[in-house]
Amino acid sequence: MKIYFAGSIRGGREDAALYQQIIEYLKTFGDVLTEHIGDPKLTDLGDDGPTDSYIHNRDLEWLQSADFLVAEVTTVSMGVGYEIGRAVESGKKVLCLFRPETGKNLSAMITGCPNLELVNYSDFDEVKLELKRFLGV
């Protein structure tokens, strides 16, 4: 099973530790193609490749090869929105995870989209159950 995990890089790294926790859990079920998203050394400069063109094309190839897209959408990110849009348009299965207690406003393009699953959560145990259900494991 190939899983593409999406989280904010240049939009802000305040949730990086949480991304890493989700990635570690996802790795028990399959290959997480974007494992570097949880790397605490990766800053909001987003220098996870030699050029932006390289980063885009590598990530898109991973996204296209993935069986599932799992996105943590609490930190606002143009790139995560773009990846969700491409995945939805190409008919891929998409799960978005959001923490309402942060008080952030999630886009109506995510909350109102009929072609993805949105899960509101507050603790990691809920995430684990939702991920198992979504992946069918």
Place this chain on the structure above:
Amino acid sequence: MKIYFAGSIRGGREDAALYQQIIEYLKTFGDVLTEHIGDPKLTDLGDDGPTDSYIHNRDLEWLQSADFLVAEVTTVSMGVGYEIGRAVESGKKVLCLFRPETGKNLSAMITGCPNLELVNYSDFDEVKLELKRFLGV
């Protein structure tokens, strides 16, 4: 000519006046389907429709019917990223406008994407020239 203009709503409304200026200029060339994005009364609560599902489906219908997507991408927005992703995946012509002088980090998913045009600008006269060129008018 039908033009879909994309700008941040729930991601933050600090560029709303600029969106309005771009929309007014675009209206001299065709129909701007998302004219409300420039409305100064529209806040980051993003209540531009009765439900999020209504907003999403209305906007997607507009996006699918548009000849061009023009997006101002300086304010980070999940929804704008989503719209760009869906438009690129469906083969639509996309122009992204960015102001580097703000010091913001634009996502590599936008700067590195080979299927859209990205224009860096600092004043509105540059935008006018680029819009005319992009729309072929």
